Amino acid sequence: MIKKLSISVLIMAMQLSVFCQYPNVNNELDKKIKSFLKGNADSWNDMNIPIADGKILYDIIIKNNYKNALEIGTSTGHSAIWIAWALSKTGGKLTTIEIDKERYLQAKSNFKKAGVEKYIDAKLGDAHEIVPAIEDSFDFVFSDADKYWYKNYFIAMDPKIKDGGCFTAHNTAMKGSGIKEFLDYIEGLKNYKTTIDTSSRSGISVSYKIDGKQ
Numbered sequence: 001m002i003k004k005l006s007i008s009v010l011i012m013a014m015q016l017s018v019f020c021q022y023p024n025v026n027n028e029l030d031k032k033i034k035s036f037l038k039g040n041a042d043s044w045n046d047m048n049i050p051i052a053d054g055k056i057l058y059d060i061i062i063k064n065n066y067k068n069a070l071e072i073g074t075s076t077g078h079s080a081i082w083i084a085w086a087l088s089k090t091g092g093k094l095t096t097i098e099i100d101k102e103r104y105l106q107a108k109s110n111f112k113k114a115g116v117e118k119y120i121d122a123k124l125g126d127a128h129e130i131v132p133a134i135e136d137s138f139d140f141v142f143s144d145a146d147k148y149w150y151k152n153y154f155i156a157m158d159p160k161i162k163d164g165g166c167f168t169a170h171n172t173a174m175k176g177s178g179i180k181e182f183l184d185y186i187e188g189l190k191n192y193k194t195t196i197d198t199s200s201r202s203g204i205s206v207s208y209k210i211d212g213k214q
């Protein structure tokens, strides 16, 4: 009897913690995005970030009122949908890059189903070439493609990141394949303040570009 009760309490607690991860729903678009994310919560199998990490990215964008976002590594679009959800609130837009055609097409279809396609410019191609060639400036970057290239992505993006903007990177709890070189480099820069969000199991580094006039 006590065992049964503890299991029910555990299940309720787990359901509550998942429920709490979603932002408040205030309009029809919120409803559509949340319903898509909830309905597909168990079907992100293409190296996609977990829900909790999506909420971390969402919160950073909302807190800083970021508007111009870049994602490197779309896969099938889970993180992009979270980022676009936040940008639907700030009046912003996301550019996201994926090299794999099948994942890119799946992501485009997911963006439509979630109702966020008008907030996303999805690019198919090699980010090694696209990132240095991008001419816009950005206030939010999420790096989640090939880890050994993170430092190069950052170096290419640095001049295009606005003061007060931030460069975030996924899987920074890993120390291999370029992550350490990237972290050593960015943590050594005086004009960036870097912290690691350890509430993400994979680790998300968040590096804010300090206003040059301060």
Ligand SMILES: C[S@@+](CC[C@H](N)C(=O)[O-])C[C@H]1O[C@@H](n2cnc3c(N)ncnc32)[C@H](O)[C@@H]1O
Binding pocket: 046, 047, 048, 049, 072, 073, 074, 075, 076, 077, 078, 079, 080, 097, 098, 099, 100, 103, 125, 126, 127, 128, 144, 145, 146
């Ligand atoms: C970890 S997954 C991204 C997951 C995605 N951010 C999400 O959470 O839904 C990494 C993706 O980066 C892509 N990728 C790897 N190297 C790339 C490159 N040079 N240019 C563009 N995309 C690349 C891979 O094909 C893969 O789909």
